[in-house]
Amino acid sequence: MRAVVMVAPGDVRVDETERPRIVEPTDAILKITAACICGSDLWPYRGADAVDHRPMGHEYVGVVAEIGSAVTTLAVGDFVVGTFISSDNTCEICQAGYQTHCVHRGPGADPGAQADYARIPNADGTLVATPGVPDPELIPSLLAASDVLGTGWFAAVAAEAGPGRTVAVVGDGAVGLMGVLAAKQLGAERIIAMSRHADRQALARSFGATDIVEERGDAGVERIKELTGGLGAHSTIEAVGTQESMMQAIHATRAGGHVGYVGVSHDVALPGRELFYSGVHLHGGPAPVRRFLPELIRLIWDREIDPGKVFDLTLPIEDAAEGYRAMDERRATKVLLTL
Numbered sequence: 001m002r003a004v005v006m007v008a009p010g011d012v013r014v015d016e017t018e019r020p021r022i023v024e025p026t027d028a029i030l031k032i033t034a035a036c037i038c039g040s041d042l043w044p045y046r047g048a049d050a051v052d053h054r055p056m057g058h059e060y061v062g063v064v065a066e067i068g069s070a071v072t073t074l075a076v077g078d079f080v081v082g083t084f085i086s087s088d089n090t091c092e093i094c095q096a097g098y099q100t101h102c103v104h105r106g107p108g109a110d111p112g113a114q115a116d117y118a119r120i121p122n123a124d125g126t127l128v129a130t131p132g133v134p135d136p137e138l139i140p141s142l143l144a145a146s147d148v149l150g151t152g153w154f155a156a157v158a159a160e161a162g163p164g165r166t167v168a169v170v171g172d173g174a175v176g177l178m179g180v181l182a183a184k185q186l187g188a189e190r191i192i193a194m195s196r197h198a199d200r201q202a203l204a205r206s207f208g209a210t211d212i213v214e215e216r217g218d219a220g221v222e223r224i225k226e227l228t229g230g231l232g233a234h235s236t237i238e239a240v241g242t243q244e245s246m247m248q249a250i251h252a253t254r255a256g257g258h259v260g261y262v263g264v265s266h267d268v269a270l271p272g273r274e275l276f277y278s279g280v281h282l283h284g285g286p287a288p289v290r291r292f293l294p295e296l297i298r299l300i301w302d303r304e305i306d307p308g309k310v311f312d313l314t315l316p317i318e319d320a321a322e323g324y325r326a327m328d329e330r331r332a333t334k335v336l337l338t339l
């Protein structure tokens, strides 16, 4: 089968590899229908994380091709959405809604989802079947639910976005844009997207942003304060993962407000004294997308939301290297790979 491998930073290839097999009785094998390239895949691509012949991909939708003997809720032929961490969905941590921290957590798609087939551990807990075979036009949105939408949604929930709230969003990548959509769905009154790219500003507005702030850092924080009567946002979504973006999020939030942070942290060090005097709540980490999947699938199935608009480049898997280049050079916000 075909599989995308990152040989070294900047070097992505499509290899012929062995199709994965059932290992545990709780596994399923998926025939992947579509996968995507994640903003977090750019960290190793740019050399910020170590990488050596890594099978790539953790966002996927597909059809169940095979199930282990202990799988009870899925059948061969089911169309399913999975997430980037596998979970049993039954332990105390899962039941509390934190499936990414499941006591039996593992990779969501082994060895990678940018491939014809993948093994999904803990299939009953990890995969959610759609009500039927989706129309092709729904596939991008269902794929978005697998990670970026679920992650943006968690960020909005962690930031306590809701009616009467002003939500600021730091980061105009796919997750930040999905955070805008989530904040809108959760009833936020005002949504301020921080972006200096015209195409992403337009997308943010289409997902529900009411204001755009182009300034960054301290100047960006000043603009948010100006827009909120000098107080700062009630809720801030941090979707980048750098020191600058995290501090921008904390400083843009009013005392008593909430920061939902989902950008994968890279060398972020929080100054304790500043944090102490900020009076803001911080909550985030790897998003428990599984918690939200049934509701997100319903919203997509009923055509109440259209998160698939976030994909601005679709390529066959053979052209994966071009997809990585396009995201690296910011020519594309989010790339969908077809199989």
Ligand SMILES: [Zn+2]
Binding pocket: 087, 088, 089, 090, 091, 092, 093, 094, 095, 099, 101, 102, 103, 104
């Ligand atoms: Zn669990």
